[in-house]
Amino acid sequence: MSAWLAQHLAALRDALRRLTAAPLNSLLSLLVIGVALTLPTAGWLTLDNLRKLTGDTPGVQQISIFLALDAGKRDHSEIESRLKEVRAGPWRFVPREEALKRLQASEGMTEIIASLPRNPLPDAYIITPTEAQPEALESLAKIFSTWPKVAHVQLDSAWVKRFDALLRLGKLVVILLAVLFAGALVTITFNTIRLQILAQAAEIELAKLIGATNTYIQRPLHYFGLLQGALGGLCAAGLVSAGFQFLTPAVAELARLYGANFALQGLSASDILVLTAIGGALGWLGAKISVLIHLRHIV
The missing domain is CATH 3.30.70.3040 (Alpha-Beta Plaits)
Structure with missing residues (x-):
């Protein structure tokens, strides 16, 4: 058990080293992933706030x-x-x-x-x-x-009925955007891992010659994709929270003019954890696909 844990900790340290080795490239990748996750997240949160607004506005659904x-x-x-x-x-x-x-x-x-x-x-x-x-x-x-x-x-x-139909349409649009941007996130991670493999092809080939298993070689790359996706999810949470914080005063003033006491509800702690987990899972998936395809061409 201790050997297994030590191997994973070593792979995690290697993934962190790869991230910090090129800080500018890593930052740009995180921003792209964050934006990809921000749009569907903001859309879903907006729909949730609209549904809550109907319960706080006088004369609505009475x-x-x-x-x-x-x-x-x-x-x-x-x-x-x-x-x-x-x-x-x-x-x-x-x-x-x-x-x-x-x-x-x-x-x-x-x-x-x-x-x-x-x-x-x-x-x-x-x-x-x-x-x-x-x-x-x-x-x-x-x-x-x-x-x-x-x-x-x-x-x-x-x-x-019209409002409910509009919300359902909005949910379908958000789901479609989420699928599209999830594919984009997987593609970004796929390409990043591909570049990692090509840049370290000689090192990987040497490791295989001295007896390194495929699992040993793949593990740091999987962690790299997971970390990149998870940090991108945190970046998306920060962007969404900042955007909603910026809009909150204007929305509260508009609601007050219509006789409602309403304020935008941002991401909760559980929402941030879910978003981070989704980003990490998609990043791991992109890394997994890239590793399976490109490592076959090395020894």
């Missing part, structure tokens, strides 16, 4: 239950009991007097409201569902419409 004009306190109690049983999400009661006051506060509505003989607005319940899927929202709206003394249930399901 269901309004309008009661009949003759609904009494007993009807209100029954509706509230049913809402507690369904557990669809937080809700609030809007009495008809409050709704009328809000309507009177609207520009140009004061004289119109004053000319009415009585308050035409019903009592209402505003529910903010915890489930954001369009199918779930429509199902809730159908359930609410069957309750007694419910005159109308309002849900902008068309808007929700």
Whole structure:
């Protein structure tokens, strides 16, 4: 076990030596890998923030239950009991007097409201569902419409469906970009390892002549690809975090103008670890393919 660990530590030190031997080339490679991972990561994070934004913006994905004009306190109690049983999400009661006051506060509505003989607005319940899927929202709206003394249930399901379809399209685009840039990352590592092999062809040939196994020769190159990809992943995490930090004040100001309390959510510690692992895995894959192809031509 100790011999196996010593061999891997030696291969890791060799890979680090190869990285630091040409610092400028290594830095440029890391930046290219970082940019390749940055675009799909930023796209995915943007979609995640957009989905969260819909839950923080007033009036988005809400269901309004309008009661009949003759609904009494007993009807209100029954509706509230049913809402507690369904557990669809937080809700609030809007009495008809409050709704009328809000309507009177609207520009140009004061004289119109004053000319009415009585308050035409019903009592209402505003529910903010915890489930954001369009199918779930429509199902809730159908359930609410069957309750007694419910005159109308309002849900902008068309808007929700359009937004959900847009998010799904965005995810497909991000996945496509991720596949393309993953291929680019593998290609970058493949070419880097190829150059390493060509530059050390004589050294590799001599090592084989004195009895070095293929595993012994390949191991440092595998570690080199893994380290290069992992460091590129960290570089991508830094670029994404810096970009989101730069955009956060402007997005918060825009959200405030629309009456929302929202701030961009950047990468978490687990996201950074996942991104680093993905970069390392792709770098190792590129190194593995390059080693299998090019070492065959040496002795």
